[in-house]
Amino acid sequence: MPDSPPSLDPVQLGTYFDLIEVTSLLRHAVEQQLRESGGLSYVQFQLLARLGDAPTGSHRMTDLADGVVYSRSGLTYQVGLLEKEGLVVRAPSPDDERSITVTLTDAGRELLAKVLPGHVEVVGGLLFAPLSPDDVRTLAGLLRPVRDHMRATPPRSAVSRRRKGGA
Amino acid sequence: MPDSPPSLDPVQLGTYFDLIEVTSLLRHAVEQQLRESGGLSYVQFQLLARLGDAPTGSHRMTDLADGVVYSRSGLTYQVGLLEKEGLVVRAPSPDDERSITVTLTDAGRELLAKVLPGHVEVVGGLLFAPLSPDDVRTLAGLLRPVRDHMRATPPRSAVSRRRKGGA
DNA sequence: ATCAGTTACTTCGAATTCGAAGCAACTTGG
DNA sequence: CCAAGTTGCTTCGAATTCGAAGTAACTGAT
Numbered sequence: 001m002p003d004s005p006p007s008l009d010p011v012q013l014g015t016y017f018d019l020i021e022v023t024s025l026l027r028h029a030v031e032q033q034l035r036e037s038g039g040l041s042y043v044q045f046q047l048l049a050r051l052g053d054a055p056t057g058s059h060r061m062t063d064l065a066d067g068v069v070y071s072r073s074g075l076t077y078q079v080g081l082l083e084k085e086g087l088v089v090r091a092p093s094p095d096d097e098r099s100i101t102v103t104l105t106d107a108g109r110e111l112l113a114k115v116l117p118g119h120v121e122v123v124g125g126l127l128f129a130p131l132s133p134d135d136v137r138t139l140a141g142l143l144r145p146v147r148d149h150m151r152a153t154p155p156r157s158a159v160s161r162r163r164k165g166g167a
Numbered sequence: 168m169p170d171s172p173p174s175l176d177p178v179q180l181g182t183y184f185d186l187i188e189v190t191s192l193l194r195h196a197v198e199q200q201l202r203e204s205g206g207l208s209y210v211q212f213q214l215l216a217r218l219g220d221a222p223t224g225s226h227r228m229t230d231l232a233d234g235v236v237y238s239r240s241g242l243t244y245q246v247g248l249l250e251k252e253g254l255v256v257r258a259p260s261p262d263d264e265r266s267i268t269v270t271l272t273d274a275g276r277e278l279l280a281k282v283l284p285g286h287v288e289v290v291g292g293l294l295f296a297p298l299s300p301d302d303v304r305t306l307a308g309l310l311r312p313v314r315d316h317m318r319a320t321p322p323r324s325a326v327s328r329r330r331k332g333g334a
Numbered sequence: 335a336t337c338a339g340t341t342a343c344t345t346c347g348a349a350t351t352c353g354a355a356g357c358a359a360c361t362t363g364g
Numbered sequence: 365c366c367a368a369g370t371t372g373c374t375t376c377g378a379a380t381t382c383g384a385a386g387t388a389a390c391t392g393a394t
Contacts, residue, residue: 008287008295012303016290018310020213023190024236025317041380046187062342069191071382076344078380098342098389120175123183126320128175130312139309140178143185145297150192153293208350229372238352243374245350265359265372 026126033122038115043068043078045119048087048112051104058103060093087111193293200289205282210235210245212286215254215279218271225270227260254278 008016027042034040040048046068051057059067065075079102082088087108093099104112128136175183194209201207207215213235218224226234232242246269249255254275260266271279295303 007284008291011300011307012291012295015303015307015310016294018307018314019190019294020194021236022310022314022317023186025314027187028236029317043380060342069188069195072343073345073383074381080344093342096342096390100343117174124175124179126317127183127186127313128179130316131309133178135309136179136182138305140182140185142298142302142306142309143182143189146294147185147189147192149297150189150196150293210350227372239373240353240375241351247374260372263360263372267373 029126030122033118034115037118038111043070044082048108052112058101061100064102196293197289200285201282204285205278210237211249215275219279225268228267231269
């Protein structure tokens with residue numbers, strides 16, 4: 001691959017910074033709304049949303065962690081909190097004894113429904129307000145390949161727990 | 168304002184999710200590179216980068232916190248770490264006795280220079296690899312107005328420390 | 335069936351993060 | 365000048381976050 005320029009041009013750099021800034025601000029605003037309206041952190045909301053999206057309303061721990069880009073141990077902690085609130089249930093997986101299946105409860109679904117409108121409103125007001133429908137389509141068309149590329153690219157140290165000493 | 172639809176259409180929703188996912192993955196990869204190559208966290212890198220960009224190589228604490236979207240107390244902590252490493256210096260501001268001016272040291276500038284190429288490489292390889300130069304320009308054109316809009320929109324509770332009780 | 339290697343999850347300790355509260359320095363109106 | 369209000373930063377405590385290490389379950393080869 002001969003075209004990996006060693007340095008970013010100014011447009012790229014500015015775009016990168018704007019991207020980071022935009023999502024930081026968005027996250028911040030959303031986080032506040034979620035805490036006020038439902039006592040949820042952003043990760044917790046993401047988890048509930050993912051479970052709500054799933055046809056079965058459930059996912060394995062690992063898939064959840066990968067989905068929201070979170071550490072395994074952090075996920076254990078967060079799911080523990082959600083379970084204590086009665087929003088999800090943990091159960092061993094039928095086919096794989098090691099796996100834990102996390103499932104959304106009715107209470108979880110309710111809370112999700114209660115929180116979603118406000119969430120959507122914040123996102124709409126901050127992120128989409130300055131964008132036309134065409135803009136949004138364009139943006140979607142740009143982000144999707146990036147997302148796929150990132151998901152496909154193995155993390156720089158794709159080591160299997162042993163052999164950590166890079167070289 | 169008659170056009171704030173109460174709900175996001177599927178394209179918007181997908182775009183929003185992709186945006187979050189893309190930046191989460193990017194951040195993760197970048198964080199790892201920074202830690203390995205220079206022992207810096209992402210915030211720390213952002214701070215050094217911002218100081219490096221400034222004509223004077225310095226900024227007030229508050230401006231730094233706002234710039235990187237970080238809490239004041241968190242910034243105090245991080246700048247403390249950077250100072251302990253000799254990467255920045257804190258000095259009271261001449262005109263305003265309350266303000267602290269944070270300035271990049273030579274060591275800080277060196278470390279920044281040492282870390283930047285790898286950083287840029289990761290960002291290029293993950294974020295920009297699937298995008299043509301035209302795509303990047305388009306993306307920049309979309310993000311800029313969003314950024315400006317977000318910066319202009321006051322946080323939902325623009326209260327002045329007192330009168331927190333919302334109603 | 336047994337052993338080595340891998341995968342799924344949890345526990346643990348250390349580091350980071352935030353908001354609330356506190357303190358000092360500015361500003362404004364009298 | 366003085367009091368009330370605001371702004372800039374730090375300290376404090378509680379909650380979250382991660383990676384390393386540990387345990388249990390699966391896989392494949394012999």
